[in-house]
Amino acid sequence: MPERVLCQSQDLLERGMARCFTLQWDGRERNAFVLRYDGGVYAYLNECAHIPVELDFNPGDFFDYSRRWLVCSTHGAYYAPDTGLCLGGPCPGRKLVSLPVREYANQVCLIEEKTQNE
Ligand code: FES
Numbered sequence: 038m039p040e041r042v043l044c045q046s047q048d049l050l051e052r053g054m055a056r057c058f059t060l061q062w063d064g065r066e067r068n069a070f071v072l073r074y075d076g077g078v079y080a081y082l083n084e085c086a087h088i089p090v091e092l093d094f095n096p097g098d099f100f101d102y103s104r105r106w107l108v109c110s111t112h113g114a115y116y117a118p119d120t121g122l123c124l125g126g127p128c129p130g131r132k133l134v135s136l137p138v139r140e141y142a143n144q145v146c147l148i149e150e151k152t153q154n155e
Contacts, residue, residue, distance in 0.1 A: 040146040043080075043138070049073035049145060052104040052118075054097045056145075057083070060136070060152060071138055071145055072099060074118035078145050080138040081121050085109045086131035107133075 044056045055072035062082065068091060071080040083091045087109065093099050094110035101108040106115035106124070114126030121133030137148040 039149045040139075041149055043071050043145045043147055046140055046143040046145060049078060051076070052100055055093075055099050057097055058147070060147065060149075062152070069136055070097065070099060071136075071147075072118065077119065078138050078140050079119055079121075080136040080147065081107075081133040082136065084134065085111065085114060085128075086116075086123050086133060087112060087114050087126070087128040 043058055048056055049072060051073050053073065055070040057068060057070045059066050060069055068083040069080060070083050071078055083093065085092055090111055092107065092109045099107045101115060107118050108115045109126065112127050114123050114128050116123050116133055121135050123129050123131045136152060139146055139148060
């Protein structure tokens with residue numbers, strides 16, 4: 038199964054800074070990120086579900102002050118880190134675009150075969 042190593046496991050601290058990366062999506066290069074939450078790793082396109090702008094004002098810093106939610110720096114939509122579901126702000130019920138990742142052998146990998154739009 039084609040996979041791309043995004044980073045080492047120890048690079049992702051619990052509810053810490055994300056690792057940003059790019060991938061081909063809908064025929065163009067897109068920005069994305071991967072982070073750790075409750076021990077798991079989760080990756081999303083870096084695009085708000087409200088308006089297609091990047092979420093982070095400071096690159097790689099997606100968590101709010103409580104370190105519980107991912108927050109959009111433009112209008113404050115907040116998302117569940119493990120599902121990408123918007124739970125408050127201007128677009129409740131919408132979701133971030135999730136990307137398939139897995140962690141093994143101390144590496145965090147993007148499962149490229151499952152990135153349907155590549
Ligand atoms: S652009 Fe993200 S909440 Fe409006």
